[in-house]
Structure formats: C-alpha cells, structure tokens
Amino acid sequence: KQFFLTKSASEPTFETTVKLLTKSDDPQQLVYGVVYEPDVEDAHGDFMDAETIEKAAHGFMEEYQNIDKQHDFKTSAGKVVESYVAPSDMTVGDTAIAKGTWVLVTKATDELWESIQKGEFTGYSLAGTAEVEEVKKQTTDNFNNSKMYRDINAALDAFRSATWNILDNYAVDDSTRIEGIRKEISELSALINSFQT
Structure with a gap:
C-alpha cells in the first residue's frame, strides 16, 4: 500500500x-x-x-x-x-x-x-501530467551527425590512394595518368554528390 x-x-x-x-x-x-x-x-x-x-x-x-x-x-x-x-x-x-x-x-x-x-x-x-520528451543518447547523435563528414573523408582518402597509385605507375605515359586522375576526380565528385544532406 x-x-x-x-x-x-x-x-x-x-x-x-x-x-x-x-x-x-x-x-x-x-x-x-x-x-x-x-x-x-x-x-x-x-x-x-x-x-x-x-x-x-x-x-x-x-x-x-x-x-x-x-x-x-x-x-x-x-x-x-x-x-x-x-x-x-x-x-x-x-x-x-x-x-x-x-x-x-x-x-x-x-x-x-x-x-x-x-x-x-x-x-x-x-x-x-507531463510532456514526455524522448532523449537520444549523445554518442548516437554525435555518430549520426558526423556521418557525412566521415563519408567525405573516406572518399578523399580513397581518391588520394587511387591518384597516388596512378602517379606511381611509371609503366604508362603522362597523358594516361592524367586521364586516370580525371576519372578519379569525376568519380569523387559523383560520390560526394550522392551524400544526403
């Protein structure tokens, strides 16, 4: 009681x-x-x-x-x-x-x-009576809020790695390397444009 x-x-x-x-x-x-x-x-x-x-x-x-x-x-x-x-x-x-x-x-x-x-x-x-306000955990919020930042950094890291591989390939001429870098830039641009804001 x-x-x-x-x-x-x-x-x-x-x-x-x-x-x-x-x-x-x-x-x-x-x-x-x-x-x-x-x-x-x-x-x-x-x-x-x-x-x-x-x-x-x-x-x-x-x-x-x-x-x-x-x-x-x-x-x-x-x-x-x-x-x-x-x-x-x-x-x-x-x-x-x-x-x-x-x-x-x-x-x-x-x-x-x-x-x-x-x-x-x-x-x-x-x-x-009270208004119930759902409290999200801060770690989850921080993780979700920084997802785009992490994705862009990962895309830039992948781009740097790919371009270094192209530049380090001495078996091909400069015009082939430049064309490879242009393709990587185009791919990076498409990847960044695909991120949701």
Whole structure:
C-alpha cells in the first residue's frame, strides 16, 4: 500500500513511488519524502532534470497542494507544511539528498499517521501530467551527425590512394595518368554528390 501525493486531477501520464523519510515516534506526525531526484531514472525509465523538477514543485505549491489516499482526489490525508528544492547536497536523517531534489513534508492526519506506524503506507506516489520528451543518447547523435563528414573523408582518402597509385605507375605515359586522375576526380565528385544532406 502507498501514501499518495496527487499533483493533478486530470488523467495522470506518470506516476512514481517515493520512500518516506520519517521517524515513527515524531510527535508532530511530520512525513518527509523525496518526491523526485534530478537525472535519476524512476521505475518506468523516465527522469527529470533539476529545472523541470523545480517547475513541478512550484506548480504543485501554486495550484494543488492536495494530499489524498490512493489517488481518489477526495480523501484528505494531511496538509503540506514544507515543500522545497534542495539548494545543495544535504542529508535528511540517514538519506543523502542531491542538489535539485524536490523534498515534501506533510503533517499526517491521526488516522493516516496510525496507518503509517502499522506499515500500511510506505511512501508518496506522485501522479500527474507531463510532456514526455524522448532523449537520444549523445554518442548516437554525435555518430549520426558526423556521418557525412566521415563519408567525405573516406572518399578523399580513397581518391588520394587511387591518384597516388596512378602517379606511381611509371609503366604508362603522362597523358594516361592524367586521364586516370580525371576519372578519379569525376568519380569523387559523383560520390560526394550522392551524400544526403
């Protein structure tokens, strides 16, 4: 079972579970949780950068601040008492928190606090809507973007090799060598023109 933090009443496009960082004997019934850490993949292979996390954290505080149970959008499970984006690397209890991480603190209702004590709720679950932006791997992008450059260099290397072979062939006269080089130039030109831009 989970303790749910709901960000949007519209159909969620993402959901992530958050481990609670709380002391079982806290008389204030404060429930700490890391909502989202920058550049760390969640269970679905998605991640957010620090800027996007900050935008989500601020939007949550401006528009929603709704804490419910099991994404029912009705049951009050407590109140948000703190929400912040870590300004630097830090620790909460025994948990290391990276700069840019969204941390949420809620004051649980008596009923929910009792459920947390029993282990019936073990984390927040952030649900909301987000635009999914596919991130291509940089190595693949760099490789694909430099393909034409590599092809032109390979064509020039092949041309140089072919022309040196022609020039080094002393068994033929100069006019034959010049004609061979012209053919190689024509072939190189056709090859370069065939590259897609």
